[in-house]
Amino acid sequence: MNLSAIDPVLLIASLMVAATPIILAAIGELVVEKSGVLNLGVEGMMITGAICGFGVAVESGSPVLGFALAAIGGAVLAMLFGLLTQVLLSNQVATGLALTLFGLGISALIGQSYRGISPPATTRLDMGPLSDLPVIGRILFSHDWMVYFALALVAVVWAFLKFTRGGLILRAVGENHEAAHALGYKVVRIRLMAIAFGGACAGLGGAYISLVRVPQWTDGMTAGAGWIALAIVVFASWRAGRVLLGAYLFGGITVLQLNLQAAGVPVPVEVLSMSPYLITIAVLVLMTSGRRGNSAPAMLGRLFHASS
């Protein structure tokens, strides 16, 4: 065992990378849930985004195009969910599960011919002298552009929900859809937009895993990241800022356990590998005990059908 092999600076730097897919997926799901819809298909949308992004990036040689198509792929799958739950009024839990099962299947199907290929590298954002700063430069200013895009997205969502009229309407729909409907807001249309946004974000998160974090294609490679993103929304009490905290916490644990595996800590590899999931569960329990879920949007998962 050699713990000194773990470089704390490198650890924190890779934590930012490990957290990015979760941030993207979770911030998208946060918007969906704020509108009162529970989409449990995050895992399916992520894996679909992962393969769409991977395939397009490999074929075109452009990671940017890959990410764009990943967002579209995720959004298309999300619209399927939207059509079923908002127009055909199906059960949201069951439909979300269907989305995950279908996404895992369809992605494995598309991904067959992409096994064992390396995608084109996503460019690192050149920050000039900032990247050369000791410690801070390595941690904060030496990542690829998606890391910063994810951070910016969190800020945008936070500002949108807090300061804009659109954000207020979105929250109103999530808190009381009958009242919002009576005021003349198009509940279904607003929710469909939120669902599409959530799908696009999940697709981006998935593509980040297949294009940057791993980077290759294997079946089911998101390995529960979508479910962890869902858990992080609960952990964040539906607040954008806290999503960041939750994702970094999770990213930190993931990176730490990988480093501990590499350092040869006398703990079975499997125990280390299961630790992120166990800790996510523990955090969920901590967050939900005491306060009885009062921060959740009131209409979360409820069916809306305008009778007149």
Place this chain on the structure above:
Amino acid sequence: MRLEKRPEPSRAWMVATPVLAVILTMIAGGVMFALLGKDPFVAIRTIFWDPLFNEQFAAYSRPQLLVKAAPLILIAIGLSLGFRAGVWNIGAEGQYIIGAICGAAVGLAFYPADLFIVFPLMVLAGALGGFLWAMIPGLLRVRFGTNEILVSLLLVYVAEQLVASMALGPLRNPEGGGFPGSRNLQQYSAASNGELIAGTGMHWGVVAAFISVIFAYILLNRHLTGFHIRLAGQSPRAARFGGVNPGRLVLFCMGVSGALAGLAGMFEVSGPAGQIGIDFNVGYGFTAIIVAFLGRLHPVGILLAGLLMALTYIGGELAQFMLGLPSASIQAFQGMLLFFLLAVDMLTNFRVRIGRGAKI
């Protein structure tokens, strides 16, 4: 076009929607197969017809139908109770794994003693293992209000790591030359869950699946607990006034579904699978969710749905072998089925009206 809520769900559509969904899936699946460059009609026939009626394959495939359907039905019956009551145990895959580990561990502990008691003890251990694994999300929900969907699902990943460590560690076959995987239980007669009637695929898991169907039918139709389950699902508020203890109901649904999933895992490891390996689980716990919905959460429906879904597994393997159809396409096919099912389900609760009729 607009939707009008029916005063009561339509009984005719309740039966017709799964059939309609299967037909729509076949059409959409045919399109998918055509896109993959296969003749859609041949592909559909290979999946749904050949395993049962083709002279060449039926002898092998027919027994497989029961072998594959048994775990699906066992798990789906348990899940359906919870789904009816609004208790979403979607981690059956994990409970299935833990049941298999516990069952196999008990069997291997007795190796090579040839005692009658070994197999019954394994059955108990399997059920208990699944039960306890499901109690984790159950108790967390009752005690802390933690979302059981997320916890039960996250525990699947924990269980997958656990089965890998078991296959490499404590349960590894000491005579296996260092390869991962336990002893083969099929070669240990006291712990083996072999065919009861040769050539039918009938093993104890199939018997258990049939018993569970009957048990669930009686529970839901003739028993107060079953009434509480249905009541809690349809009207949680009325259920609370009616004296239903919500916490106890959650634990009951979680416990039963976990125990049944554990049993399914135990019958699988001692029978068709034979041993605990790194990749022991093949997703029955997730497919069972589709089976439960396809069967409309009704025990008899689940029995039929389980057989149909087993057919897609066997037919999928056959199509893979005969036509080179990728195995993932069957997974996508199964996912599609659930989509269509949920989409047409609307017809049972709503009436579709064309035009803007004034009548409300």
